[in-house]
Amino acid sequence: MTAGSPDPQVPSGLLPHRIVLNARQMPSYSYGPRSPIWWGTLGFCAVEGMGFVLAVGAYFYLVFVNGTWPLSAPAPDLFWSSLHTVLMLGSLYPNYLAKRNGEREDLRKVRRDLVIMSLIGVALLGLRTMELGTTHVKWDHNAYGSIVWLLLGLHTAHLLTDVVDTIVLAVLMFTRHGHGKRFSDVGDNAFYWYFVVASWLPIYVIIYWFPRWW
Amino acid sequence: MTRALTSHEFDAVPEVTRLATGERGGLPGVQSEADAPPSPDELRDDQVDGPELSARLAKTWGTEKGLIGALSTVDHKIIGRRYIITAIIFLFLGGLSAVAMRLQLAQPESKLISPDLYNQLFTMHGTTMMFLFGVPIGEAFAVYLVPLMVGARNIAFPRLNAFSYYVYLFGGIMIWVAFMLNIGPDTGWFSYVPLAGPEFSPGKRVDFWAQMITFTEVAGIAVAISVIVTVFKMRAPGMTLDRIPLFVWAELVNSFVIVFALPAVVTASAMLILDRLVGTHFFNPAEGGDALLYQHLFWFFGHPEVYIIFLPATGWVSAIVVTFARRQAFGYIALVLSLIATGFLSFGLWVHHMFTTGLPQLGASFFTASSMLIAIPNGIQIFCWIATLWDGRPVFRTPLLFVIGFFFIFVAGGLSGIMLASVPLDTQVHDTFFVVAHFHYVLIGGNVFPLLGAIYYWFPKFTGRMMSERLGKWHFWLAFIGFNVTFFPMHITGLMGMPRRVYTYLPEMGWGNLNLISTIGAVLFFASFVLFLYNIISSARRGPVAEPNPWNAGTLEWAAASPPLPQNFDRVPVVTNREPLWANRDSLPVVAGLSVENREQIVSTITHGRADLRESSPEPSIWPFLTAVATTITFVGSIFTPWAVVWGSIPLALALMGWFWPKTSTEDER
Numbered sequence: 004m005t006a007g008s009p010d011p012q013v014p015s016g017l018l019p020h021r022i023v024l025n026a027r028q029m030p031s032y033s034y035g036p037r038s039p040i041w042w043g044t045l046g047f048c049a050v051e052g053m054g055f056v057l058a059v060g061a062y063f064y065l066v067f068v069n070g071t072w073p074l075s076a077p078a079p080d081l082f083w084s085s086l087h088t089v090l091m092l093g094s095l096y097p098n099y100l101a102k103r104n105g106e107r108e109d110l111r112k113v114r115r116d117l118v119i120m121s122l123i124g125v126a127l128l129g130l131r132t133m134e135l136g137t138t139h140v141k142w143d144h145n146a147y148g149s150i151v152w153l154l155l156g157l158h159t160a161h162l163l164t165d166v167v168d169t170i171v172l173a174v175l176m177f178t179r180h181g182h183g184k185r186f187s188d189v190g191d192n193a194f195y196w197y198f199v200v201a202s203w204l205p206i207y208v209i210i211y212w213f214p215r216w217w
Numbered sequence: 218m219t220r221a222l223t224s225h226e227f228d229a230v231p232e233v234t235r236l237a238t239g240e241r242g243g244l245p246g247v248q249s250e251a252d253a254p255p256s257p258d259e260l261r262d263d264q265v266d267g268p269e270l271s272a273r274l275a276k277t278w279g280t281e282k283g284l285i286g287a288l289s290t291v292d293h294k295i296i297g298r299r300y301i302i303t304a305i306i307f308l309f310l311g312g313l314s315a316v317a318m319r320l321q322l323a324q325p326e327s328k329l330i331s332p333d334l335y336n337q338l339f340t341m342h343g344t345t346m347m348f349l350f351g352v353p354i355g356e357a358f359a360v361y362l363v364p365l366m367v368g369a370r371n372i373a374f375p376r377l378n379a380f381s382y383y384v385y386l387f388g389g390i391m392i393w394v395a396f397m398l399n400i401g402p403d404t405g406w407f408s409y410v411p412l413a414g415p416e417f418s419p420g421k422r423v424d425f426w427a428q429m430i431t432f433t434e435v436a437g438i439a440v441a442i443s444v445i446v447t448v449f450k451m452r453a454p455g456m457t458l459d460r461i462p463l464f465v466w467a468e469l470v471n472s473f474v475i476v477f478a479l480p481a482v483v484t485a486s487a488m489l490i491l492d493r494l495v496g497t498h499f500f501n502p503a504e505g506g507d508a509l510l511y512q513h514l515f516w517f518f519g520h521p522e523v524y525i526i527f528l529p530a531t532g533w534v535s536a537i538v539v540t541f542a543r544r545q546a547f548g549y550i551a552l553v554l555s556l557i558a559t560g561f562l563s564f565g566l567w568v569h570h571m572f573t574t575g576l577p578q579l580g581a582s583f584f585t586a587s588s589m590l591i592a593i594p595n596g597i598q599i600f601c602w603i604a605t606l607w608d609g610r611p612v613f614r615t616p617l618l619f620v621i622g623f624f625f626i627f628v629a630g631g632l633s634g635i636m637l638a639s640v641p642l643d644t645q646v647h648d649t650f651f652v653v654a655h656f657h658y659v660l661i662g663g664n665v666f667p668l669l670g671a672i673y674y675w676f677p678k679f680t681g682r683m684m685s686e687r688l689g690k691w692h693f694w695l696a697f698i699g700f701n702v703t704f705f706p707m708h709i710t711g712l713m714g715m716p717r718r719v720y721t722y723l724p725e726m727g728w729g730n731l732n733l734i735s736t737i738g739a740v741l742f743f744a745s746f747v748l749f750l751y752n753i754i755s756s757a758r759r760g761p762v763a764e765p766n767p768w769n770a771g772t773l774e775w776a777a778a779s780p781p782l783p784q785n786f787d788r789v790p791v792v793t794n795r796e797p798l799w800a801n802r803d804s805l806p807v808v809a810g811l812s813v814e815n816r817e818q819i820v821s822t823i824t825h826g827r828a829d830l831r832e833s834s835p836e837p838s839i840w841p842f843l844t845a846v847a848t849t850i851t852f853v854g855s856i857f858t859p860w861a862v863v864w865g866s867i868p869l870a871l872a873l874m875g876w877f878w879p880k881t882s883t884e885d886e887r
């Protein structure tokens with residue numbers, strides 16, 4: 004060990020080492036903001052959140068430019084979209100459980116929670132498909148239709164991504180990889196799901212309720 | 218705080234509790250695998266030393282030989298080097314298209330280049346310079362240098378980083394191939410609608426432009442996130458916020474600006490391509506759309522873009538100034554706060570690009586004021602640099618010469634910018650060569666000159682050899698003179714009324730002589746780059762061998778070998794000072810206890826930089842490359858049929874699964 008004494012063997016010009024700290028006993032992963040992936044997920048949420056903000060900004064810009072809204076189409080139906088929203092809100096609890104049980108490293112319960120979340124995800128995609136059929140406007144109809152479909156498309160892309168991610172993670176937890184740092188990944192996946200839900204609520208109000216109030 | 222360091226007064230290593238958190242990984246009361254003691258069979262770096270340690274670590278962190286190995290690498294230095302070289306190739310391509318334009322403009326009624334080709338040339342020039350050179354070059358340096366400067370062994374998300382490089386490369390190749398096939402974009406670097414819309418620009422040209430934006434912005438955002446997390450979580454123990462090198466601060470602020478600005482241009486270009494390909498009406502006034510919406514979205518990105526190009530350059534300048542002034546930065550805190558202020562203010566100003574579109578009076582005055590406001594942090598930075606040099610013992614080597622050149626050119630560009638920031642004058646010279654002159658002073662002064670300095674400065678680190686000083690001085694003077702001869706006359710041609718983006722002009726206008734001078738300057742300027750290229754190639758082959766720290770600089774990248782070994786450092790350094798190598802001249806305080814057989818790195822806390830975890834860093838993988846290929850097929854396919862997005866997403870999803878699926882026994886991928 005070189006502690007204290009300069010090592011004669013270091014390559015020319017490199018400073019000899021003086022050990023002042025030992026990392027042997029440090030944990031090999033952790034949860035939430037202690038883990039880099041959590042920050043990476045937050046970063047992607049920021050980027051995508053910015054995308055939503057801009058799309059919503061464009062929506063109101065078009066409302067402002069046109070004065071009347073919606074343009075030559077009735078407001079979209081509430082039934083499927085509201086059902087979708089309710090299920091989204093309902094998913095918050097199992098999502099919370101998945102995160103918590105991940106943190107407890109309870110494999111059995113994590114498996115259960117991820118299966119539930121996958122099923123909910125698939126159901127949400129089904130509801131979204133129904134919802135898309137009741138917008139009463141197509142994207143190539145007018146600017147109103149374009150922006151409605153843009154918002155829906157953006158959100159559906161996020162929904163789809165996270166559902167696929169959840170399913171893959173669920174499968175992973177049933178294989179021999181289901182231990183250790185994967186529990187931390189479960190938490191980050193749940194974190195992203197919160198984002199998917201949180202970004203939907205304003206979009207839901209804007210697409211489905213705002214035209215009725217305007 | 219900013220006085221020169223003379224003795225070892227900062228040398229003292231703080232007690233262990235200030236360097237490490239000592240916290241468990243699992244939640245309280247949970248028997249977590251995170252806290253399992255490390256396997257006793259695994260060799261750790263407190264058990265070996267010297268060349269053996271170097272060699273073993275180099276094997277663990279190394280890149281396999283062969284094509285698959287090269288495409289699977291996750292080494293930030295290899296990816297960073299490719300990024301830098303690619304961005305510079307695009308700088309040359311953009312420069313060549315500029316020289317072609319200048320040759321055409323050298324005399325009135327020249328027949329060298331057709332109007333259609335001229336349109337493509339200025340579009341390709343602007344697009345290449347802004348999207349394929351300007352944004353990536355700053356990030357490229359971050360990819361290479363930030364991990365080294367914060368004492369890490371790799372960037373935070375190395376596979377994402379590799380993916381981003383390939384996406385960027387493929388996007389750049391796509392647009393240049395389109396140009397060679399005579400389907401290059403021709404609507405200017407900001408492709409305004411309605412000109413770029415489906416009605417006035419049928420065909421595929423603008424579609425390639427819009428998808429090129431998607432490629433480069435996806436890449437740019439991915440790198441920005443990797444850099445942010447590297448700076449937040451991968452810093453060497455002891456690197457508190459006020460010990461982060463100024464270059465790293467600049468790249469951090471830059472990454473934040475990227476994260477919030479780039480989504481706007483992606484939104485704009487996505488709407489544009491949707492209008493063109495699937496018949497949406499975002500920008501079609503006949504169906505309730507609005508063309509100004511495009512301009513707002515574009516400039517919401519476009520103005521910060523100027524700072525995305527400028528911020529990394531401030532980092533290069535700070536690093537060079539401090540090293541060659543031989544003292545710590547004067548006003549470190551002021552410099553950091555100015556960087557942050559620039560980052561915020563850069564978003565307040567986009568509307569000034571739209572003064573001529575007839576904004577309400579009050580709004581216009583507001584935006585004039587805030588455009589001027591940004592001069593304050595920029596002024597503070599320039600003041601601090603000059604004060605650092607003034608108070609130090611400056612050594613005028615080539616890197617510093619380029620920094621001095623930057624001061625002059627950038628300040629001149631700032632002055633003409635202040636002229637433009639007033640609405641009445643802007644309406645006068647709007648869309649003339651005055652504007653072209655202004656933004657080249659800002660862009661070339663603010664980015665290219667510091668970049669050249671940065672290359673001279675870090676070349677020994679990148680290659681292990683020094684560049685020729687003699688050629689470097691020639692290069693500098695040729696570039697400085699060539700630049701001014703090219704662009705100064707353009708102010709006058711602009712004031713004389715010569716519009717930009719015209720392929721020729723009549724002899725009666727009297728613009729001929731000035732244009733000829735500009736062209737001669739452009740040839741000189743281009744010659745300086747040829748000299749530069751020669752210097753790079755000959756020095757890389759035969760230049761004098763560089764020591765690890767040839768300039769006697771203070772930041773951590775100089776504690777690694779030149780060029781650095783795959784592991785960067787044999788042991789992770791512990792930081793006790795803003796200029797760690799000036800504070801520890803005889804030996805480097807380090808952390809021990811990391812694995813020699815697996816890629817382990819220290820994860821630390823955001824503000825205090827306390828060591829917290831020893832996490833694994835991802836192994837090499839071919840999947841990021843394959844994912845980039847799948848992405849490319851999807852994006853390019855979408856130009857021809859919207860269904861490409863649907864069927865392209867299947868290979869994309871498969872590739873992503875391959876990427877994230879853990880490999881055999883090694884845990885903790887991703």
Ligand code: HEM
Binds near residue numbers: 315346407661703
């Ligand atoms: C070799 C050095 C360069 C020369 C000789 C040069 C020359 C020119 C000229 C003559 C134009 C105006 C064309 C026209 O409007 O008719 C132009 C436009 C432009 N240049 Fe450069 N340039 C150089 C380097 C750069 C660099 C380094 C950047 C950015 C980092 C840059 C960014 C731009 C942009 C954004 C435009 C506007 C393109 C458009 O109108 O859409 N140029 N350049």
Ligand SMILES: [Cu+2]
Binds near residue numbers: 519570
């Ligand atoms: Cu601006």
